Amino acid sequence: GIQVEQSPPDLILQEGANSTLRCNFSDSVNNLQWFHQNPWGQLINLFYIPSGTKQNGRLSATTVATERYSLLYISSSQTTDSGVYFCAVTQNQGGKLIFGQGTELSVKP
Amino acid sequence: DAGITQSPRHKVTETGTPVxxxxxxxxxxxxxxxxxxxxxxxxxxxxxxxxxxxxxKGEVSDGYSVSRSKTEDFLLTLESATSSQTSVYFCAISGEPGSGYTFGSGTRLTVV
Structure with missing residues (x-):
């Protein structure tokens, strides 16, 4: 089955710093999403981005489907950005969402 | 947020009981x-x-069953709970193409 690999596994930042998280996938996909799991365990949908670039405030994401990777960019990080960031993909509509292992981000004040 | 609700939010149950x-x-x-x-x-x-x-079935279906008698409700049943089923359970929904997936707030289940 399709493999989803995220890097780095862990990241510690000082407040105000920028960061880039990467997601590589082993086969073509029709859906890619980025989620943030906050310290209370809630999974929050950040981006639905099977291809192209999207921006939402300090966060942006780019997926290059032909090269099988996606990037999540966090600018001017804040302590509330802490948590685990997951990339997840499916290969058909309604199909199983396959998760990467996540990047655990800690933003220090 | 999308209208998806999980219940209960937390549950502690004994080994062998249905949940x-x-x-x-x-x-x-x-x-x-x-x-x-x-x-x-x-x-x-x-x-x-x-x-x-x-x-x-998904990749870890052993010990679990599900039912969906109405569009709005999806039930997960542990017929005889075991300690290995202690976990956080999330429900998700997906609709029209391009809408992505939305997750519920999760249920923390502890089997003692």
């Missing part, structure tokens, strides 16, 4: 999913549904 978790949606989405999240394993799919009375 049912409920996922309720108000979005009229066709697809519904149950995942479990465990340290070191990420999120893994248990069962999913692609319509009323239409369900299929």
């Amino acid at each position: 049912t978790l409920r996922c309720h949606q108000t979005e009229n989405h066709r697809y519904m999913y149950w995942y479990r999240q465990d340290p070191g394993h990420g999120l893994r799919l248990i069962h999913y549904s692609y319509g009323v009375k239409d369900t299929d």
Whole structure:
């Protein structure tokens, strides 16, 4: 089955710093999403981005489907950005969402 | 946030007892999913549904059953709970192409 690999596994930042998280996938996909799991365990949908670039405030994401990777960019990080960031993909509509292992981000004040 | 509610939010139960978790949606989405999240394993799919009375197994379905008698409700049942089923359970929904997946707030289940 399709493999989803995220890097780095862990990241510690000082407040105000920028960061880039990467997601590589082993086969073509029709859906890619980025989620943030906050310290209370809630999974929050950040981006639905099977291809192209999207921006939402300090966060942006780019997926290059032909090269099988996606990037999540966090600018001017804040302590509330802490948590685990997951990339997840499916290969058909309604199909199983396959998760990467996540990047655990800690933003220090 | 999308209309998806999980109940209960927390539950402690004894080994061998049956447990049912409920996922309720108000979005009229066709697809519904149950995942479990465990340290070191990420999120893994248990069962999913692609319509009323239409369900299929995921990668970790042993020990679990599901039912979907109405579009809005997807039930996950542990017929005889075991300690290995202690986990956080998430429900998710998906609708029209391009809408992505939305997750509920999770149910923390402890089997003692």
